[in-house]
Amino acid sequence: MNPIILGPLVTAGIAASLALLISLIDRVVNDYGEVSLDINGGKRLYKVRGGSALLGTLAAEGIFVPSACGGRGSCGACKVRVLSDVGPHLPTETPYLSPQEIAQNVRLSCQIKLKKDLQLEMPEELFSVRKFKSTVTLIKDLTYDIKEILFRLEEPKDIEFTAGQYVQMVVPPYGAVKESVQRAYSMSSRPLDKNHVELLIRLVPGGIATTFVHQKLKEGDKVELVGAFGDFHIRDTPAAMVCVAGGSGMAPFKSMFYDMRGNDSFPEKEIWYFFGARTTKDMFYLDELRQLQKDWPRFHFVPALSEPKPEENWTGETGLITDVLEKYIKEKIGKDKGLEGYLCGSPGMINACINVMTRNGIEESKVYYDKFA
């Protein structure tokens, strides 16, 4: 036979038979049978098939451990505490774990293969996490680079969450992006409106998910959301809330403020909201929030521009939001019931605000934040 045909044929034949052998051996060797998962000391018991990564197996059972990278071991979000012995930490896990977490045998669930019965510990609220099929019903431009997106939940129809929590949006592959990714966004909608989720999404240059939202997403599109996650919520104390956000960091606060206003919850809390931007071009919801301040005596809205232009006729505060914040904490905010910090924004802004707050007498343990890189 012609060697031009025979050569590839022999090579392909050998490769194919080896591949077949591998998958047969995989079938036999990787059959760990049925294993049981005992979560939170017997509170929940599952019988599942072994052999795959813990993260995927849990997802198949409807337990969505947060994961921004989808199990590639690059985000470090899918932490669970494993009480059974599953061997030492892998080199792929240690960069994401603190020494305390390693001592407690906290593991990345995407890196652990399920081989035997396991005992796990994870926060109870993860069990209310669902994957939602939703339809985009409204896309509104808030500024030149921030959009407000409203999703109507189709299946399941209702989401349970507390104001301040976030969802992960599943971005399908598009253009040069070959893999589906998930990104976390705080919900700006009220928890009472269980059928809808509203997100505020700022265009990050080069960002996979934000580019998708700003350039591809249209009203009527179907999008999957996974949530709710996060422990950013209003603490039930009489202390005044000092909230700072810029840009799309407004989202969790919008949810919190309108929820508190609607339910008249935490009636003792005074609320101070500092919203920083460069120019009026970056400002949004100004009229709504000023109206809210007028109708609701314990809510104080402090918008500040760092670089106002003369023609904008800005009458509010000017300067960096941290300077405005410091001035208000020193001079205007009543401290007799104590203060709590609530921050949402970039790591740089959060660190700067933590510095201002701690040097003005707010304990660091009472500063709460969601850091979105």
Added chain:
Amino acid sequence: MPPLINPVTLFFASIFTSNILLTNFLGMCSFISISKDWKSSFGLGMAVTVVMTITAAVSWIVLRFILVPFGMEYLSFIIFIIVIAAVVQILEMVIDRASPALYLSRGIFLPLITVNCAILGAILFMQIRSYDFIQAITFGAGSGLGWWLAIMLLAAIRERTEKNPVPAGLKGPGITMITIGFMAMAFIGFSGMIAVQ
């Protein structure tokens, strides 16, 4: 016609007098990078030995019963690479199942071995020198043990010389290369005692 070398002689020859690492300089990359401590060296050396023995046997079968009858010996490079990859993959799965502890301590080296040129080198020597099946296995095992011996020696030397005052420009890989050179000279001193060709 296979060379008339006694398999036992071949086994010891490939460990000492024709050490694949120190006389043919195959598998240098992992040899230099992993030899910092003797524990990892031991693991890697053992994994190389096991993989080399098994791939030598499997490749011999593939060569003898598929490539030679079809007259396709010129495909041996690509076929052997596929065989090595498959064997390593299967070995990884089996070890993972049979002994998770062993998998955790040694298994991480297996993917590294897939691209270790000493393995392919040993198999190609086996083909070039027309070994028979028994010779192929003993040559594979011997070469693997020789590789293990060489990396253990280097690791021992590196652990002892770690604190030695080395000129700044020679720290790390530099002094390691010099060390390997001395070791190779010592080993090459044995060459020619037994002809393995």
